[in-house]
Amino acid sequence: MRLGLVSLPMAGKSTLMAAAAAWARLATRPGEGGAPRAGDGAAPSAPASGVVVARIPDERVDWLAEQYRPRKVTHATIEWVEVPALGPAHLQALHRLDAVALVVRAFDPEQRSVPHPEGRVDPVADFRRLWEEWLLLDWSQVQGRIERLRSTQSVPKAQRRDIERELSVLERCLQVLEQGLPLSKAALDPEEAALLKGYSLVTFRPVLLAVNLDDAQLAAGGDYPGRDELQRAALGRVEAVVDLAARLELELAELDAESREAFAQELHLTLPVGVERLGRAAYDACGLIAFLTAGEDEVRAWTITRGTVARDAAGKVHSDIARGFIRAEVVAFDDLKEAGSLARARERGLLRLEGKDYVVQDGDVIEFRFNV
Template sequence: MALSCGIIGLPTVGKTTLFNLLTKAGLETSGFMTGKTSTHTQLAQIPDERIDYLAQMYKPKKTTYATLEVTDVPGLVRGASQGMGSGNEFLAAVQEVDALIHVVRAFNNDNVLHVEGSINLLRDLETVNLELLFADLQLIEKRITRINQGKKKTKEHQLELSALEKLQVAFEEEKPLSQIELTDDEKQSLKHIRFLTEKPMILVVNVDEAQLTDKDYPQRQAVLDYAQEKGLPLLEVCLQAEVEIEELGPEDRAMFLEDLGIEEPGIKRIARTVYERLGLISFLTAGEDEVRAWTITKGLTAKQAAGKIHSDIERGFIRAETVSFNDLVQCGSMAKVKEKGLARLEGKDYIVQDGDIFNFRFNV
């Protein structure tokens, strides 16, 4: 199953705009709090300049980028963990995803109403994070009740109960999971529970063009400090400008980016950051038929990576002809790479590096 991320935040902060930019879904967006309760899920391509480069070199019949499943989650309001607003739909959706993109609004626009009546980034961040924490607290309370009502309590149940009660006390004090000390055994006993506050998260501050070029908006330093304290990647992006960038040709796009004072569209940075936050890397295959990025988790061996293409290749793995993408760029061609002795034959236990270009030798 593909790894996935959910876009969360209060209503009218730009979640659906971001979803459309990532997936090209074309969903309707609104500046009004419409009470939308449905979720939408679609695959998003991960922009990759290495694939662009290889496609230029090989002129393949097909070019395939890495993908990530993205879900546009209904807007959250205070009390969502108790089922308020679209709370039940929100919680059901975020339970299913592997990572979260939390969009918070900084942009000024009188035509786009704010659910709280004013823009306050720290307040909005805390509103969403507290609802996630309260949802986890409910999960803990239900699990404690289930264990206590069980007819048979094993050693494992006692260990889990001890860990859950620790979490319950901490969550009631609004402490995040990362600040709670658990033994290795206690952590193991909770492995089967998917806490919302444990999911990898990135913050996207949706700014307007003036804020983007000035690199300033109310509470900016406080928000940067908040992200650093929580260990969260933070990206400042003008999603409305990103919509306009998508509609421009290459030359106009380059000029617009220069006017905004940025080197590349923010949407590319968001996609890459989510990919990295999930601990994913890509290995590449290239030829006249297809240039392709293959998604794997960091730490896989060459043999395991081969299995991502086909189980037969993993089963009959002999060697992986390996070229580093950076070596290819420096040399300019595969022929030059081989001439300089930079092409390698790697065995089954070789740990795949991001950007490795593979040609697998196998026999079945």
Template sequence: MLTPMIVGLIGLGLSGKTTVFNAVTRGDAEVGSFQSQKDAFHRGRVLVPDARVDFLTEMSESANVVYAEVEYFDVAGFSGEKDSASESDIPQVLRESDALAHVVRAFANDSVAHPKGSINIRRDIEALDEELVFTDLILVERRLDRVEKQAKVVKDDKVRHEAEILKKVKDILEQNTPLRAVTLPPEEEKLIRGFRFLSEKPMLIIINIGEDQIDKIDAIKAEFADLKGKPNLDLAVICGKIEMELAQLPDDDRQSFMADMGLKESALDVVIRKSYSLLGLISFLTTGDKETRAWTIKRGSTAQSAAGAIHADFERGFIRAEIVAYEDMKRCGSYPEVKKHGLMRLEGKTYIVQDGDVVVFRFNV
């Protein structure tokens, strides 16, 4: 995946979405700025922290280092009212996202009233999901109407087939079921891919708690553990306010404050790790004196396919891949030691690349 993974941050108004955006991007976007700019969005690109890349860079004394990247978009809050949903109101950046992160308000603040009048996490999750489903339904109905009219005029099997699949999708959405919760045959999934349905995208639920709830993180995770059992859905619990403050500190100070607060991972680490998992992504690594780099690919990719992430010529002229498991490389500390202990493997086109594999591709074009 040569382009960064894109995650769209969504949520009801006043959920702390922009605060979470600042926390994961170390940004300084103005909180509450969307109240008067409904079509605006914040954009931030961050490097994916990876201790494996750090080690290999030092080991190889690389002149350059390239981490994987993630791009975040923070858009105006949703209403949570499906009857007011409009497909035209959806920012295009959300359609282009690989995954969505729904920031749900759990913190209390008397000076910032919840748009629905009270804190209710499950209600807000369901309300936004209903709005996404309804927005997709509008899109399907519009397209289906055109396709059915076309089918009456033109006797085309492709048009008729598309109408059948759209009717199937319409039936699913009318049951108030997000498309991420169903598995369609590959052929049907491919046909609807171009619509970029919002309810089809993997979803990370981010429960945004207050400072006084830090000691309740485990209890909150347990309360909503059932969400993690749903298809293409995962859960994270963070305190956006504290995380935004921590994000502005130097690394050493940040680690010290996290330890004092009892936080094991930063918001950035949590969101990236869970987003990668939801999307089925892994990283393989290349290293040398010129450059150490993390390459993001789909889990289950073959060695030949992974080679194409670097360059099409690598895939087209693939001969073999020299593979070293990262843990073996770390333990040995150098390529000569790896070879000495017989830990480098030669793999062919069909080898399934594993997360953390250190790879050298041999090719000829």
């Protein structure tokens, strides 16, 4: 999945990207995290590229890797994409994102070392400004399309029905935007949503809020001026609010494991750090889950949309498996871990045979049977 970062100047967005890259590098270091890293499909990109590819931490993958000692371990991944600014020129880039995080600063409220461009540190005001600009991108598109459709003259009756239907959907969307809400709250059915697929409407995707703190605010339990008001302003608009400390998390990633843990405890920093929690929150907000496959060749997490059936999940592994699907042998990860091995899970009757229409659950460990 691709998560875009949007912010006003001096909010720490570039530092957050650097921290994401540093933690991605950390995940590939031998000995970190207790699981094999050779061949892990989560090697980070250089942060200077504006895109960082990082694995999503998953203790289930790590546990399976310890059991099987495979030649390759592949976690689900997330692409962090730095969006330089908001505006029509970036609509194409925004259209390719799965989710967006608005980054606001609460750090350095006295501006002793990092001045705010507007001479004040106010996360609530920054969020509201970003949110209004974000909605305005969609409002402009929807309003413009409505005006063009209303001006359409002399069209066949059948086509007029299609235009009237699209107008009805767009007018509802406009009402939602004018209430200050994203289009993800428009409650469109699948056919109505399909009418808008050709537009680059950005607020259909989940939006998260990342609040960038400093060391002192972390030591105070994550408290900062305007916290309660920001939570109220974000309610019903964003999928999650994640506190993080980008500069500190960047520094932590460069320490050895023992020093990192001690430093984190001293500063009351919750692990996993905010960078990783933000990535996980975006993954969840997009309705994504992972099923797992395990063997001597590879242990892997496969990302699918919640509600995916077994045959479609098999297609993620290989199209031939979906085409020749016979059945899926499924065990829930928690059951497998409690049993200690696949053989013991089978002895206890925890391994199930499921058909093509079985709805895959998060954490299912699956072996597909097929014939082509």
